[in-house]
Amino acid sequence: METMRNANCTKATKNYSVYSRHCPARQFLDRLADKWTLLIIDRLKSGETRFNQLRRDIDGITQKVLSQTLKKLERDGLIERRVFATMPVTVGYSLTPLALTLVKTIESLAHWAEDNMDAMREAQTRYDTQYGLVKETEL
Amino acid sequence: METMRNANCTKATKNYSVYSRHCPARQFLDRLADKWTLLIIDRLKSGETRFNQLRRDIDGITQKVLSQTLKKLERDGLIERRVFATMPVTVGYSLTPLALTLVKTIESLAHWAEDNMDAMREAQTRYDTQYGLVKETEL
DNA sequence: CAGTATCCTATTAGATACTG
DNA sequence: CAGTATCTAATAGGATACTG
Numbered sequence A, B: 001m002e003t004m005r006n007a008n009c010t011k012a013t014k015n016y017s018v019y020s021r022h023c024p025a026r027q028f029l030d031r032l033a034d035k036w037t038l039l040i041i042d043r044l045k046s047g048e049t050r051f052n053q054l055r056r057d058i059d060g061i062t063q064k065v066l067s068q069t070l071k072k073l074e075r076d077g078l079i080e081r082r083v084f085a086t087m088p089v090t091v092g093y094s095l096t097p098l099a100l101t102l103v104k105t106i107e108s109l110a111h112w113a114e115d116n117m118d119a120m121r122e123a124q125t126r127y128d129t130q131y132g133l134v135k136e137t138e139l
Numbered sequence C: 001c002a003g004t005a006t007c008c009t010a011t012t013a014g015a016t017a018c019t020g
Numbered sequence D: 001c002a003g004t005a006t007c008t009a010a011t012a013g014g015a016t017a018c019t020g
Helices: A024-032 A035-044 A051-057 A063-075 A097-131 B024-032 B035-044 B051-057 B063-075 B097-131
Strands: A079-084 A090-095 B079-084 B090-095
Touching (some): A024 A035, A024 B097, A035 A079, A035 A090, A035 A097, A035 B024, B024 B035, B035 B063, B035 B090, B063 B079
Antiparallel strands (some): A079 A090
């Protein structure tokens, strides 16, 4: 049985949809549209992983941001957190069934980035040649 | 003919990939993983659109941010900007063929958010009930 | 119309230190 | 190990005014 969609916020009904600031779908899209979120979910697809392992694997993320992002995702029902009463304590993070349904899409996005990064880099070079120089750090 | 992938940055070759900070694919994923970027590309899929039209349609975006984001996307080769010498001047933005190959994935992400927003809202309620209250504004 | 420029504030992120 | 707390630095974002 499908839950009824919010009549005020469905692509099918009118143009008022994910483009509208107050549409819940838009808010969750905003949540997903975050580099750490995508990276974390993608990383967890291979199974339960411990906090510090995630931190090592996701290059550049800080403890603080990892911690915050995991907490948000847990709240959204996308990540499950399991605590093991070892000494010292260990904690494992894994995707919920809900998040598993999202993995394919995220992979598709990541693969697209991999497959097309050369094209985009060339485009950048062309643009910079045409319109004057932008420092590489602004890339 | 496929361009050869950067050997240091391919999922197929080693674990060093999109998770690595300096991998170009990761950098472009970071670029895509932005709410305005996704919204703009999705909005443009229906064809060339003028600046102020975009601004009206994408609820909440400011002139400044729209302008900045469009410029980045143009530089990345995802958006084409056409200027018409009317008086006053009008400008149309549209997706490049490269960006068109990305649209399906973005739609998939947006649809996922729409389809699962209820589940996520329930998860949030459950979480908040269990672990104490979070202001709704922090959602 | 389609922006740019400026100023100023708010949010994020980083570094460091500390705890059960 | 897996975090929290705190403080600071960087950056993004908003408001406003102005231009070809």
